Amino acid sequence: MDGAEREAWLARLASDWRGAGLAPVDAALCAYAEKLTRTPAAVTEADLTALRGLGLDEQAIHEAIQVIAYFNYINRVADAVHVDLEPGMPPYPG
Numbered sequence: 001m002d003g004a005e006r007e008a009w010l011a012r013l014a015s016d017w018r019g020a021g022l023a024p025v026d027a028a029l030c031a032y033a034e035k036l037t038r039t040p041a042a043v044t045e046a047d048l049t050a051l052r053g054l055g056l057d058e059q060a061i062h063e064a065i066q067v068i069a070y071f072n073y074i075n076r077v078a079d080a081v082h083v084d085l086e087p088g089m090p091p092y093p094g
Contacts, residue, residue, distance in 0.1 A: 025054040033068045 013020040016029040026075055036043055051061050
């Protein structure tokens with residue numbers, strides 16, 4: 001993938017991961033991250049079973065949960081104290 005292709009792929013990934021042509025395990029992790037972020041009470045054992053079915057073991061799932069939870073936490077802290085965006089970041093919608 002050359003530089004222009006990589007930039008186009010990154011743009012697709014940033015706008016909607018579903019259109020980025022991810023490998024099945026990566027798409028499943030994104031779907032899980034989105035669900036855990038948006039509707040954490042809706043996460044069930046079936047979600048974990050799906051990840052296991054794609055080859056993730058308990059440690060990999062635990063690590064994914066830790067990363068997802070950390071990013072959710074730190075973003076909420078940043079939002080709460082009105083941290084300035086980095087140069088080049090689009091403004092938060094809303």
